[in-house]
Amino acid sequence: MKLTTVLCAILTLFSIQLENNDKNSVVPEKNKHTLNYVRQKSFSTKKIQSTNIHYTKITEIVNNLMGNKEIKKIENLYDIHFDLMYYLVTFEDSGYLIYDLEAQDYQEYSETSSSPYLKYENEMKIYVGPGNYCYLDDGTLKDIASGNTISASDQNNLETIYENIQDSKEESQNEESTDSANDTNSINSLPSSYDLPYSYYFTNLHENYADNYLGSCGYIALQITLGYFNNFGGQGGLIPDEYIEKEQVYSEDPSQWTESAGSNYNFHYKLLTIGSQLNYSSAVSMSQLKDIHDEYNDQFASSYNFVSENNILTAFVNLILPSLLYQNYVVILGVSGIDSNVLPGQNIRHAVTAYGYVNGGDGYRVHFGEKELDLTNVVIKDYTIESYxxxxxxxxxxxxxxxxxxxxxxxxxxxxxxxxxYHYHDWEYTNLTSSSHTKVCKECNATIENEAHTFIGPGIFKTCSECGYSKLPSVGS
Ligand SMILES: [Zn+2]
Ligand SMILES: [Zn+2]
Ligand SMILES: [Zn+2]
Structure with missing residues (x-):
């Protein structure tokens, strides 16, 4: 079926080429502009970096303050004007921390006490500095400690406290001259659904990646990810040429490139070798995958810059992953369990490559990395995401x-x-016989085998106009 499509496409393009024999115009000027415009649009996504900055920052702060505390949940916490200004971080066993989005630092924390907002899981939570915890009860502001409605005079007091907090924050910020002013605005600016630029790379990647064997799905996801950046993320050469399955294309529109270029089996083997040098088996955890990638970058792509992060996920999946995807990270997910919309009745443990999300993280668009299943564009909703x-x-x-x-x-x-x-082939001729030559391009290794000589010459001695092979006059000519 695929072959038919390709053949049709070849015929179409060749007939265009016959009409327009200018070698320089393989890609017409107008299409170049279109593509560049698309690229600019797709890459102008700088705005949202902040959510992730905060998450990273919180992890850093928690690690510094409390060592091995495991974050259970991160919830929104508002200031007295109902602006999102803080995150309430709670931990797996006990303790909490209140993080200030503007200062990018904590306001208070406890290793052992429960969060003051413990009983108000579903209410809007308001914070006005240490000791002043409120919540919104059906439109009415209430004090958590007393349970009483906040009176007008109380509210004035809180307003004063709020102003003081803001003033002291401004002072310290002027000293540090941080540029986090826009950060709070962008917290809520994630679109509800998003796919990476050029997401059709993943959708179209049916063939050019290795077979999953011995549970090496993590390695495959890494190949797919590196291939994305190599091909569509402007990182040409990230994967050495010898490991690439190139793809001939028949359209000037990359979204119509029916098969994505990808890495070949040797690349899979290369990554597995790196893994075994690190004493990892074929089935790896996400933190091992990170190590393998670090090592890959060292050995094969040290001039290429990257950012990466990995973690075990607990309760705040939907805060982290959409933000990463919206920043155009490719996110490899370690998933488990059953999603009956994807593989009914099959309990899996698998690494998939996420390249988009839907409904604010309710579902993730993934490539499954399994040739037999050929699930290159599937939204997963019900699997447990364990790590990324x-x-x-x-x-x-x-x-x-x-x-x-x-x-x-x-x-x-x-x-x-x-x-x-483009280049015109620079042929080198080999295998000269009385009737044919083989030619190989010195630049790109394109090869045409056993092509018939093109004999010319006015007299009885004929010479091939291409390779120079001369033949003696044959009897009777
Ligand atoms: Zn380019
Ligand atoms: Zn060539
Ligand atoms: Zn010849």
Whole structure:
């Protein structure tokens, strides 16, 4: 079925080429502009970095203050004007911490006490500095300690406390001159659904990745992720050329590239080798996968910059993962359990590659990394997400050469960003026989085997116009 599609596409493009024989115009100018515009649009997503900054910061603070506390939940906490200003962090066994989004630091914490808001799980929680804990009860502001409605004069007092807190924060911020002013605005600015730019890379990746064997799904997800950045994330060369399955394309529109370029089996083997050097088995945890990637970067791509993070997830999946995806991280998820919309009745433990989310994290769009299932674009909702490894490459753009289009004498490489390059083959001739030659391009290794000589010459001695092979006159000519 796929073959038919490709063949149709070849015929279409060749007939276009016959009409327009200008080698320089394989990608018409107008399409270049279109692609660049799409790229700019897709990459202008700088705004939301903050949620993740806060999460990272909270983890850092908790680790510094309380060592091995495990975060159970992070909830919104509002100031007296009902602006989101704090996070209430609670821990697995006991204790809590109140984190200030503006100061990016804690306001108070306890290792042993329960959160003052413990009984008000579902109410809007208001914080006006240590000791002043309120909640909103059906539109009425109430004091948690007494349970009483806050009177007008109490409210004035709280207002004064609020102003003092703000003043002291401003002072300390002027000293540090941090630029976190916009951060609070962007906390709630995540769209309810989002897919990474060029998400069709994942959707179209049916073939060019390794088979999962011995539970090596984590390795496969890593290959898929690196392939994304290599091909569509402007990190050309991130995976060495020898490990890439290049893909001939028949459209100038990358969304119509029916198969994504990907890594080959040798790359899978290479990553497995790195894993075994680290004494990891074929089935790895997300933190082991992080180590393997660090080592990969060291050995094969040390000039490429990346950011990554990994963690075990407890209760705040929907706070972290959409934010990471919206920042255009690819997020490898360790999932388990049953999702009857995906694989009815099958209890799995698997690594999948997430490249989008729906309904604020109610579901994640993933590539399953299993050739037999061919689930390249499926939304998972019911699996338990146990852990993740998020990765994003940030080096300046290097064009990918993994997509190409071949004409008899020219090969054109197309980067999904809209840039292309081409060369005329520089043939080297081998295997000369009386009737044919084989030619190999010195630059790209394109090979045409046993091509018939093109004999020319005015007299009886004929010479191949391409390779120079001369033949003696045959009897009777
Ligand atoms: Zn490019
Ligand atoms: Zn060539
Ligand atoms: Zn020849």
């Amino acid at each position: 490894f998020a990765l994003k490459y940030t080096s300046s753009h290097k064009h990918s050469q993994n997509y190409y289009y071949v004409e008899p004498e020219v090969i054109t490489y197309m980067c999904p960003c809209g840039e292309y390059s």
